[in-house]
Amino acid sequence: MKYIITIILSIAVVLSACLVTHEFDTACGLLAASVSASGNSNVPRTPADDFTYNVIKELSSAPYMGRLPGTLGNKMAVSFISERYKELGLKQPPGYNSYLQTFQQQLIVQNSATVLVTRRKTGEVTGEYNHLSDYIGLPLWPNTKIQGLIDAPLVSITDLKQxxxxxxxxxxxxxxxxxxxxxxxxxxxxxxxxxVNKLLSLGSRIKGSIINFDNRRDGYFHVSKSMKRLFRGSKKYNNKNGQVFLYCSDAAYPYLKEAAEREDNVYISVDFSLEECYSSNVIGVIEGTDRSNQDHIIIAAHLDHIGDNKDETYNPGALDNASGIAGLLEIARTLLNKTELPQKDIIFIATNGEEEYFAGSNYYVGHPILPLKNATMINLDMIGAKGAEYLEVCYPGNNSVELSKQIASDGLEIGINTRSSYILSSDHVTFSVCGVPAVMLKHLQPVQRHHTMQDSFEITMDINKLQEAIDLVVYYIEQTAY
Ligand SMILES: [Zn+2]
Structure with a gap:
């Protein structure tokens, strides 16, 4: 998921994106319970810690390849969660099979890594650049070229008047x-x-632009493949005569500027495509003892992430958002281990397609298993970030401020450093737009590494902070649903 990304809401239009990269991990699969999380090796482990740890390690491992919708890795994540629901004893909504709610979505797929090379007119190569550390290809704007080759003179622009x-x-x-x-x-x-809007206004007379916009996190560009929502499905999306856009790093820019001064050509290859696929939300229920008024609490976390980079790296998405799925499962486990059942229904939704404009939560609000007017929603997205000072209880709109303040004050009551914040960019927005009081729990990273190949358990996660978020949700449910 993204960090505090400013997002414009218009009617039910909601934006999101979260992308990432990581080197292939050779150690994959469920790890032995004896392994302890890095950074906390002196903290005694408990079975609860190991449950969440193993979930995050599993979902962020190489076979899952960053859990992009439409890929085997995403389907494996869906099966993994479905199997855990079954083991835990969550009920299926009536008529469901394997807890799945399946829908169709669009997404941008990277078919091969973007290439950037400069060369003299004679063909001699003068600069070869590194994908994701020096530059990134951007399939984000409508009417741009997202697939094909360009071999054209590079010209430096430093004045808007040009x-x-x-x-x-x-x-x-x-x-x-x-x-x-x-x-x-x-x-x-x-x-x-x-x-970019200024450049687009120049039309296809120019071949493309390399923009010195260095939004790298700890050395790697924030991977984003979220097209502008308003243009989803537009035939103009991939314009073979359109411009290509790349961002380059501050370190690469001077070399490219020299190449432009030498009147070198630049060779760029981009290979993205707009695809459709089937994705599934995974929905399980703890049925309450008093179901007469259909009041219920939804605990949600997105299971998908942004896939691999086609350069032998992938985006593990440990914090974004294997952490939320681990939290969701642990909350279910804790509640089911209690001797008493809650009065209200607790609905667990592992959403899919969050990185593509909240596709899964948008589908759910159109097909809820209980009326939304009776719902309260808590979204877990990036919980347990190493070095975070506060657990943010994020509200996306006025209808959720009260809930946010309530949960933040519950947190202080049980000794957790919480605060109420206005943050969008995840599935709680979808519910809030539909009138449901909805918040997101999130830890902000001191150094942002989500949507990069560095979002691995070892680099981004703190299991004790993750447990704080779990404790807070369990406490809130104890106060309001029992
Ligand atoms: Zn996320």
Missing amino acids: LSPNNRELYGKVLLISSELVHSLPYDHLQADGI
Whole structure:
């Protein structure tokens, strides 16, 4: 998942994205219970710790390949969660098979890694750049070229005045856009939208742009394949005559600038495609003892992530969001181990397609198993981040402020450093837009590494912080559902 990404909501239009990368791990599969989490090796392990630890290690391991919808890894994650639900003894919603709620979604797939090379007119290579550490290919904007090759002169642009549709010097070229220019127009910390919109206005007379927008996290670009929602399904999405967009790092920019000054050509290969696939949410229930009014609490966490990078690295998504799934399963386990059942139903939803505009939660709110007017929703997304100071209880809109404050104050009551925050970018937004009081529990990372190949258990996770989020949800349920 993304960090505090500013997102614009219009009617039911919600945006999201979370992407990541990681080197293939040779050790995969469920780890032995004796293994302890890094950073906490002096903390005595308990069976509860090991349950969550094993879930995160499993879902972030190489066979799952970053759990991209439509891939075997995503299906394996769905099966893994479905099997855990069965073992725990969660009930299936009526008419369900293996706890699955299946739907169709769109997504951007990377078929091969983007390539960036500069060379002299004679063909001699002058610069070969590294995928994800020097640059990243961006399939994010409508009417851009997301598949194909470009071999064209590189020209350096440092003044906005150069970007005129009448400037014939740009025709047929790839533009190298300085960081000063990016920052002279509106942008957020993840996307250089202002400059991209300006470039798009030039049309397909220019071949593309390499934009010095360095949103790397600890050395690696934030991987994003979330197209603009408003253009989903548009035939104009992949325009073979459109422009190509790349971001380059601050370190790579001076070399590219030299290449432009030498009047080198730049060779770029991009290979993304817009695909459709079937995905499944995994839904299990603890039935309450008083079901007369259908009041229920939904505990949700997204199971999907952003897949691999086609360069022998993948995005493990340990914190984003194997952590949330581990939390969800542990909450279910804790409640089912109690001697008493809650009065209200507790519905557990492992959502899919969250990284593609909350596809799974959008499907669920159109096909809920109990009326949404009786629901309260708690979303777990990136819990247990190493080094986080607060557990954020995030509200996405006015209808959820009270719930957020309640849970944050519950946290303080049981000695957890919580605070109520306004943060969007996950499935709680979908529910809030439908009138459901909905919050997300999240730990903010001091150094953001989600949507990079570095989001592994060892680098991003703190099992004790994860347990805090679990304890808080269990406490809230004890206070309100028993
Ligand atoms: Zn996430």
